[in-house]
Amino acid sequence: MTAQADAAIETTTTPPPPDQGPRASLQVLRVVAVLHSLAFLAQPVFAGGYLMGDVDSLGIHRINAGVVTGLDLVQLICAIVYVWGGRGRAWPIWASLAVALAVEVQVGMGFERVLVVHLPLGVALTVGQILITLRLFGAGAASARPRRARRSRTAGAR
Amino acid sequence: MKRRQVLGALGLSALGAASLGGLALRIPRGQTGEPVHSRAPLPRPFRVPLPIPAVARPVRTDATTDYYEIVQREADQEILPGLRTRVLAYDGTFPGPTLVTRSGRQAVVTHRNDLSVPVAVHLHGGHTPADSDGYPTDLIEPGGRRDYTYPMRQRAATLWYHDHRMDFTGQQVYRGLAGFHLVTDDEQDALGLPSGERDIPLMITDRSFGEDGSFSYPASHHGAGVDDAHMEGVLGDVVLINGAPWPVLEVAAARYRLRLLNASSARRYRLGLDPARTPLVQIASDGGLLEKPIEHSTVLLTPGERCEVVVDFSAFKPGTDVTLRNGLGSGGTADVMRFRITGRGGDDSRIPQQLSRIEPLSADRAVRTRTWTFRRALNDEHPFWRLDGRAFDPERIDADVRLGEIEVWRFQSDLHHPVHVHLDPFQVLSRRNQGPGPHDKGWKDTVDLAPSESVDVAVRFRDYPGRYLLHCHNLEHEDMAMMAAFRTI
Numbered sequence: 108m109t110a111q112a113d114a115a116i117e118t119t120t121t122p123p124p125p126d127q128g129p130r131a132s133l134q135v136l137r138v139v140a141v142l143h144s145l146a147f148l149a150q151p152v153f154a155g156g157y158l159m160g161d162v163d164s165l166g167i168h169r170i171n172a173g174v175v176t177g178l179d180l181v182q183l184i185c186a187i188v189y190v191w192g193g194r195g196r197a198w199p200i201w202a203s204l205a206v207a208l209a210v211e212v213q214v215g216m217g218f219e220r221v222l223v224v225h226l227p228l229g230v231a232l233t234v235g236q237i238l239i240t241l242r243l244f245g246a247g248a249a250s251a252r253p254r255r256a257r258r259s260r261t262a263g264a265r
Numbered sequence: 266m267k268r269r270q271v272l273g274a275l276g277l278s279a280l281g282a283a284s285l286g287g288l289a290l291r292i293p294r295g296q297t298g299e300p301v302h303s304r305a306p307l308p309r310p311f312r313v314p315l316p317i318p319a320v321a322r323p324v325r326t327d328a329t330t331d332y333y334e335i336v337q338r339e340a341d342q343e344i345l346p347g348l349r350t351r352v353l354a355y356d357g358t359f360p361g362p363t364l365v366t367r368s369g370r371q372a373v374v375t376h377r378n379d380l381s382v383p384v385a386v387h388l389h390g391g392h393t394p395a396d397s398d399g400y401p402t403d404l405i406e407p408g409g410r411r412d413y414t415y416p417m418r419q420r421a422a423t424l425w426y427h428d429h430r431m432d433f434t435g436q437q438v439y440r441g442l443a444g445f446h447l448v449t450d451d452e453q454d455a456l457g458l459p460s461g462e463r464d465i466p467l468m469i470t471d472r473s474f475g476e477d478g479s480f481s482y483p484a485s486h487h488g489a490g491v492d493d494a495h496m497e498g499v500l501g502d503v504v505l506i507n508g509a510p511w512p513v514l515e516v517a518a519a520r521y522r523l524r525l526l527n528a529s530s531a532r533r534y535r536l537g538l539d540p541a542r543t544p545l546v547q548i549a550s551d552g553g554l555l556e557k558p559i560e561h562s563t564v565l566l567t568p569g570e571r572c573e574v575v576v577d578f579s580a581f582k583p584g585t586d587v588t589l590r591n592g593l594g595s596g597g598t599a600d601v602m603r604f605r606i607t608g609r610g611g612d613d614s615r616i617p618q619q620l621s622r623i624e625p626l627s628a629d630r631a632v633r634t635r636t637w638t639f640r641r642a643l644n645d646e647h648p649f650w651r652l653d654g655r656a657f658d659p660e661r662i663d664a665d666v667r668l669g670e671i672e673v674w675r676f677q678s679d680l681h682h683p684v685h686v687h688l689d690p691f692q693v694l695s696r697r698n699q700g701p702g703p704h705d706k707g708w709k710d711t712v713d714l715a716p717s718e719s720v721d722v723a724v725r726f727r728d729y730p731g732r733y734l735l736h737c738h739n740l741e742h743e744d745m746a747m748m749a750a751f752r753t754i
Contacts, residue, residue, distance in 0.1 A: 160297040160681040160716050162497045162641065162648075220643070 129193025133249060136185040136199065140240040143178040146171060147233040154229075172214050179207035196252045202239050206232065295593040297681035297716075297739065298498035298531035301473040301481050307503060308346050310511030311588070311603040317465065318445060318507060321362035330371040333364060337442065338379040344508060348478025352441035353380055353428075359508045360468050360528075361426070361444025366417055368450035374426075377410040384437065386411075387429035388446055389569060390551055390690070390710050392419040395731025398687060401431035401748075402659045418728065420621075421450040422553035422708075423466070423524045423571045431659065432489035435499065435530055435740035439482045441508075443468065443528045452621060453554060459522040459575060459614040465514070466524040469566070471501035471532045471598060490744040496648040497680075498531025498741045504591070506602045513603040517610030518579045522548070525574065527566040530740040533681065533713070535592035536601060537563035538576065543587060546616055549573035552690035552708025554621035563592055565704045567683035567713035569738035572704070575616050581606045623707060626671050626692045626723035634673040635664060639682040639714065639737055639747060650737065650747035657748035662732065664751040671725045678714035683738040685711040688729065688753065691722040711738055726753045 149171050156164030186199035209232055216225040242248060323331040340357035341349040355361025355376075366372040376386050383406050387399030396403070397413040405411045428434055428442035445466045458464075473481040483495045491499060503510050527534060538545065547559045551571050564572045581587060589601040642649040642656075649656060653663070666672060673694065676684045693705035693712060697719060705712065705720075712720055726733075736748035 157680075158716050160295070162297065162680065163299070 129189050129195040129249065129251065132185070132189040132193030133195060133243070136182070136189045136195075137240070137243050139178065139182050139185050140236070140243050143175070143182050144233075144236050144240045146175045146178055147236045150175065150229060150233070172217065176207075176210055176214065179203070179210050183207055190252075194251045195248065199239070199243065199248075202235075206236055206239070209235075294595070295533050295535070295681070296498070296500060296531065298500040299495045300500045300502065301483055301495070303474045303481065303502050304476040305345055305348060305474040305478055307474075307597065308510055310597070310600045311513045311586075313346065313509050313512050315465075315467075315512035315514040315602065316507045316509050318358065318360045318363045318468075321356075321364050330373055331366060333372065333374045334377070335361065335374060336377045336379055337384055339381075342441075342508065344472075344505065345474055345478050345503075345510060348474070350474065350478050350480060352480075353382075353437055354441040355426075355444050359441030359443070361442070363445040363447060363466060364426070365447045365449060366415070368417055368419060368421055368448055370417055372415045372417055374413045374415065375410060376405060376413065378405040378407055381407055382433070382437065383407065383430055384442065385429045385431075386413055386426055387687075388413070388415060388424055388426045389685070390422055390424035390571075391415055391426075391446070392417075392689060392728065393687075394729045395733060395753075398731075398733060399429045400659070400732060400734070401429050401434070404430060417448060419448060420553045421448050421453040422549065422551065423447055423526065423573060425468070425526055425528065425571070427528065431657075432744050435491055435744045436482045436484050438528070438740055439472065439499065439530060440480055443470075445524070445526070447524070448553075456617050456620065457613070457615045458548065459520045459612075463517075463519065463614065464522045464524070466507070466526070467602070468507050468526045468528045469534060469601065470505045470508075471529045472503050472505055473501040474503065491741045493648055496650070496741060496745060498739045500532050500598075501529075502597050504594070504598055504601050511597075511600050511602060513605055515607045516578050516604045517608060517612075518581055518583065518606050519610045519612035520575055520577045520579070520614045520616075521604075523574050523576060525564065525566060525572045527568050527570050529568050531568060531742075532598070533568070533593055533683075534566045534601070535563050536566060537590055537592060539588045539590050543576065545574040545576060547572055547574050547706075548616065548620055550707035551710040555707040556621055556623050557618060558616050558620060559703070559706060561703065565713060567681075567711065567738070568740070569683050569685050569711035570709075570713070575614075576604075578604065578606050579612065583608045623692075626725055628671075628673055628694050628721075628723060631671045631673045631723060632667075634675060636675045636677065637684075637735065637749065638677045639684065639742075640677075640679040648745070650742040650745045652736070652747050652749045655749070656746035657736075657750075659750065661750065662752045663749040666724075666726055666751055666753050668726055668728065668730060668753050671723055674722050674724050676712065676714055676720045676722070678716060678718050680716045681739070682714045682742065682747070683711055684714055684720075684735065685738040686724060686735045687733040689724065689726045691724040694721040694723055696720050730754055 153164045153168035183203040186203045189195040213228050324334050325332045335355045340354050342352050344350045352359040383404040385399040424446040426446050428437040475481045483492045485492045506512050544560045585606045587604040591601050642651045690708035690710045693701040696702050730753050736743045
């Protein structure tokens with residue numbers, strides 16, 4: 108059953124059984140999170156190439172920053188689908204949003220060569236994204252969020 | 266299930282990181298430079314004999330001075346077997362003729378320019394009055410001539426002369442305008458170091474060749490400097506020693522003095538002998554003899570630097586090959602040249618444990634500290650290199666320095682920058698706030714800066730007031746404005 112179909116059932120017909128957790132939306136989110144992690148891991152490699160004296164590596168570092176930024180948005184959208192459509196837990200939205208906002212700061216710091224911020228923030232972001240990814244592979248991510256929480260959040264959004 | 270998934274995610278991350286690391290290993294090691302690939306068929310290494318540049322003879326001498334004449338002209342030279350390479354050359358040969366002059370005895374070298382381009386001749390390591398130092402705008406136009414006066418008030422050392430024309434140094438040196446200038450003196454003659462045929466100058470350059478054997482220099486479309494893609498510096502894929510690709514030299518089983526010069530545009534070398542454990546005993550640096558010999562397993566040579574070593578081949582049987590290799594190269598650039606031991610020969614040379622005395626330039630006596638920062642220009646339309654954030658302006662003086670005063674100059678880098686100072690050698694005080702490195706001893710005029718490095722040197726200029734240069738000796742960086750002028754007063 109697809110995420111869209113899940114969503115359709117939830118809004119138009121009877122509520123689904125409470126033990127039905129997100130499936131397709133979670134798999135998509137996991138793939139995106141892994142790709143996103145790899146893009147993060149690549150950044151210090153390219154920065155290291157530059158610090159070894161290779162100017163072209165800095166250009167690749169900049170291009171890959173664009174890839175990271177793009178995947179920020181993709182991961183956020185996937186997280187929203189996972190939470191709203193797949194009835195997953197809400198934390199991936201907030202985590203992905205935090206990563207996306209921090210990356211904006213990170214890119215600005217990089218262009219301005221404020222390395223005392225850029226380096227530690229880069230380390231923190233990479234660690235954070237990997238932790239998000241690992242948690243998405245945990246059993247908790249596959250179970251539906253509690254019914255009460257789901258209803259109150261849905262109501263809040265309206 | 267959960268553990269397996271976590272392990273899977275971890276494994277995937279590790280795999281990704283490892284493959285990215287593998288990608289990073291493709292970056293040329295220890296270089297700031299961009300490779301140019303030859304299209305010509307390249308010879309197998311260690312086939313051609315090592316050429317030794319001819320020693321120039323004075324056209325006349327008088328009581329105080331030896332006079333030399335050099336004609337700069339184009340010539341066709343067989344560098345790759347079976348192909349002709351058009352060179353710009355001193356007296357029509359690349360490298361140019363070797364000048365051997367005596368400390369304390371003035372040399373006047375008249376250069377005639379029969380090339381189609383302006384030139385400027387700089388004696389690298391020369392203690393030279395400003396009007397003979399080859400300022401980059403102080404040109405000999407095509408058809409012109411000029412006398413360069415070298416008083417030679419300096420100790421014995423391995424110097425070299427090369428083109429220094431503004432914006433065109435990289436390509437004109439690449440095409441052949443470089444030669445040795447050896448200064449001799451009584452102190453060095455008295456030591457008993459290997460001499461004559463066992464005193465070998467080795468000019469190391471890297472070049473790339475087009476299909477027809479021509480030099481492949483990636484000049485910019487408007488002529489001056491290098492194209493944007495090679496602003497890092499031009500790396501060739503053929504190592505030439507004295508203009509010959511990976512040559513071989515037949516040597517007796519005896520001690521040899523090798524005068525190593527890195528005349529490459531941008532390439533750094535870490536030279537070592539194979540079989541390993543053949544030591545390179547350093548006896549001299551840019552500015553002549555060290556106080557004591559230093560035994561190295563490898564020597565690092567940055568563009569513009571010289572290092573003189575004595576190698577003892579006496580332990581090898583005749584017929585043995587000893588190969589000089591480059592630890593910072595890959596593929597063809599990992600090989601440099603080969604020595605083939607032919608037979609026993611008498612050897613009365615020696616390496617004294619005390620070579621010379623060097624007066625230390627103490628930082629305590631320094632009157633001031635200046636910082637010179639070598640960095641890439643940021644956010645410009647075209648890539649450029651900057652010294653202290655400024656592009657070189659030949660009309661601007663960036664510092665006034667009093668003759669005779671000691672100053673500490675702190676060089677800072679973003680990437681690899683070989684820093685060269687004209688007029689007088691300096692002494693390295695510290696590197697990254699630690700002591701001098703193993704290759705920093707003695708009098709230096711060119712010092713290697715690794716990425717994000719800081720090197721403190723003590724300078725003291727003498728004798729000649731005027732306008733001089735300090736610059737990055739990566740010739741593409743130099744052409745792209747990483748140069749400053751100082752005035753001695």
